[in-house]
Amino acid sequence: SQQGEEDPQALSIQEGENATMNCSYKTSINNLQWYRQNSGRGLVHLILIRSNEREKHSGRLRVTLDTSKKSSSLLITASRAADTASYFCATDARGAQKLVFGQGTRLTINP
């Protein structure tokens, strides 16, 4: 069963603009992760935020987590053409060894 729901399903912006993607989930989590998938390839881990954290940064990535609303957002600043990809959130319930992935947001950066 898919726990994560992502919004929007697709996003198209101009190079240099910021891109924001949202993820909602249903149950208590241990942590939340974001992954990127380039077309036809496997997923690559981007960033992890723990349930007791509210915000985390990594380079041009900023992730926020609101456990009261069961939601997270991924912000990519100063987007580049190379950021064109699908982005997935993934959660693991407490004590679980598996992740549950959202359906992803397809991001297109126009030059």
Next chain:
Amino acid sequence: DVKVTQSSRYLVKRTGEKVFLECVQDMDHENMFWYRQDPGLGLRLIYFSYDVKMKEKGDIPEGYSVSREKKERFSLILESASTNQTSMYLCASSPKLGGANIQYFGAGTRLSVL
């Protein structure tokens, strides 16, 4: 760097054939996973294994089986391939629970069943 290798990038099989998808990881990870990915449905977990010879059903195990005889290798088996198993198959591995539970993915196998 962790490397997860899937034996084939593209595979074409006929209905009724037995199909083996192989996955090897080189980081001594305890956990290994098989997903399928379909447009509009995201990633769905088929099976996972948290130790040699151990396996657990995921969300959509029907029509599939798995084998984990060695720690580094996790095989997905389609006993009798059907057209509705045409999909992208992704293998992943992760270290034992207690870490950050980050999964490392292979490049994927795009399987077409005709």
